[in-house]
Amino acid sequence: MKFSFVLLIAVVLQCAACKQNSDPAAHTPNSTAADSTAAIGDSALLAQIQRLNTQIGKDSSNAELYFMRGMAQWENRQSAAALADMNKAINLDATASKYYLSAADMLLQMRDLNTANTLLERGLQQSPDKPEKIAFQLARNYFILKQYDEAMAKIHAILKEKPEFAEAHFLKALIYKEKENTNAAISALQDAISIDNNYYDAYMQLGLLYSEKNNPLAIKYFDNALKTDTASTEAQYGKAMFYQQRKDYKQAKKIYRSMLRSSSQHENALYNLGYILLEEDSVELAEKHFEIATKVAPSYAAAYYMRGLCAETRGDTRTALQYYKQALTFKNDLEPAAEGVKRLDVKN
Numbered sequence: 001m002k003f004s005f006v007l008l009i010a011v012v013l014q015c016a017a018c019k020q021n022s023d024p025a026a027h028t029p030n031s032t033a034a035d036s037t038a039a040i041g042d043s044a045l046l047a048q049i050q051r052l053n054t055q056i057g058k059d060s061s062n063a064e065l066y067f068m069r070g071m072a073q074w075e076n077r078q079s080a081a082a083l084a085d086m087n088k089a090i091n092l093d094a095t096a097s098k099y100y101l102s103a104a105d106m107l108l109q110m111r112d113l114n115t116a117n118t119l120l121e122r123g124l125q126q127s128p129d130k131p132e133k134i135a136f137q138l139a140r141n142y143f144i145l146k147q148y149d150e151a152m153a154k155i156h157a158i159l160k161e162k163p164e165f166a167e168a169h170f171l172k173a174l175i176y177k178e179k180e181n182t183n184a185a186i187s188a189l190q191d192a193i194s195i196d197n198n199y200y201d202a203y204m205q206l207g208l209l210y211s212e213k214n215n216p217l218a219i220k221y222f223d224n225a226l227k228t229d230t231a232s233t234e235a236q237y238g239k240a241m242f243y244q245q246r247k248d249y250k251q252a253k254k255i256y257r258s259m260l261r262s263s264s265q266h267e268n269a270l271y272n273l274g275y276i277l278l279e280e281d282s283v284e285l286a287e288k289h290f291e292i293a294t295k296v297a298p299s300y301a302a303a304y305y306m307r308g309l310c311a312e313t314r315g316d317t318r319t320a321l322q323y324y325k326q327a328l329t330f331k332n333d334l335e336p337a338a339e340g341v342k343r344l345d346v347k348n
Helices: 005-014 043-058 063-075 079-092 097-109 113-124 131-144 148-161 166-178 182-195 200-212 217-228 233-245 249-262 267-279 283-296 301-313 317-330 335-345
Strands: none
Touching (some): 063 097, 079 097, 097 113, 097 131, 113 131, 131 148, 148 166, 182 200, 200 217, 200 233, 233 249, 233 267, 267 301, 283 301, 301 317, 301 335
16 A cells, blocks of 8 residues: 555654553563454454464464464454464564564554564564565654654665655655755655656645745646545645635635535635635625534634634624634634734623
8 A cells, every 4th residue: 555644644643652662572462362262343253263263273383374363353453462463473484574564553553653663673684575665664653753864764775775666755755844855855756756656645745845835836736636636625725725825816716616516514615715705805705604614613713713803894893702712712822812802802
């Protein structure tokens, strides 16, 4: 599966408090205890695990059987038993990359990146069949931990042996982006799309980086992303935001409206369309868009603030104050709303 920026960000958020334990054994009880008789789950999974128990009983040195049972145990939400089986598979065949990768992915989902990295580093020392896969997963994990130098070292090692590894170029770009080296990030992303011209996430990142530079090339890359995924509201939104930031409101409104025809629940499109309408002095119409945005996303603090601003513009200070206070209940550090309350509280 192609490396996904969206999934990576989700993992970054989940692993903000990753465990510090770096001993793989802490998650891998004795493999003989990995029996599934107390398993929970659907009958098909339980039957699969029981079949594998029988096969392992007859062929206890078969690494692949332990791997298969480990995957089934994981699907059955038995993480300790799953990791025990993965550990047994690795001990029986230390050169199979997929065993390390699957175990490390389980540890990643358990938010234990340090143990995952210990296991992957061990795997690299065993002359595995796909060392670049292990090195890439290590680089990804180091990136999540914000250990950018370690991540970049792994990427350079990968690209020395596999220069056509598009995902490695992409991760390299993300590191440069984090280090605020925009030009180097763009160069790495262009390397990625030269290898894989359907790399959606690379096109999106190029669009965003060129948007930050206020460069019209952003539109080209958002359009390429849309060619790869014609239903992408993310790419449409990127285009609309680019036009909005350049105050090309006609083009921005056209895209936002197109998005809302496809998905009337897109709160950011509703909000931004409302913002543009307010800029164009269409206060009543703008207020309707902010109202819908708060119905779609009931905790949308900025939209409540904008409803208050519209009400204040109309001279309805009592309603405005109500919305400013509502905004602060969802985001207590929203400064414009706090200023609105301070400004109007004395009048009401």
